[in-house]
Amino acid sequence: MALRPVMVNIKAVDHAAVGRFWAEALGWSAYSPGGTTYVGPPGGLVWPDPVAVGIDVVPVPEARTATKNRVHLDLATTSGAHQAELVARLKDLGAAPADVGQGEVPWTVLADPEGNEFCVLEPREVYRDTGPIAAVVVDCADPRDMARFWGAALDWDLREVTDDHAVLRSARTGGPYLEFLRTPGVQPVADRVHLDLLPYPGDDKAAEVARLRALGAADLDVGQGDVPWTCLTDPEGHEFCVLALP
Structure with a gap:
């Protein structure tokens, strides 16, 4: 029994516009x-076995606050020229420079049209085969504790864990990495970005949710009402959802 991340969920007032931005x-x-x-990649939403970790932009009435999200995307590039071209193109699409205290770094920090931060990385060999999304990055206080919880929650391999970061990746499908970075002073917030997880065909969603609770997940009420998915938080309060199989 294990779960797989299938979507990065982004909340937006104008979900169609933000979705078009991320598609471009x-x-x-x-x-x-x-x-x-x-x-997602061309070809449509292949469900319940999507070919990549996609993005699902969901409508919400509230605009984003100035508080930094604890979850963001890192985008991969293949050369310095590619990085510069991608940054310029993203700005033309509506992205804006963002200052999250990064200082002088080789990557570029931007925000999507509704202010959600993301990074355009300089070329890194480790991300050569990930596709356009290099990593889903999560700010946290204790990467080792996150490795314990998420390493048991998912069917992804734990690639590395130190006091400063933990790294997971799917051994079945490749794709982006899931990275937990130790971030001093990080506080639980109502994130605009979170992961959606899905059981494998034949697995029982209720049993998976019970297993997550036993690992330290807590139930979360965001006013979702009676829905087929289950909202939870990990031991540091990061939100995520367990979706139902069709």
């Missing part, structure tokens, strides 16, 4: 199968 940013396509905008 990643070279993917935007689909509207329901009340949200799904962004």
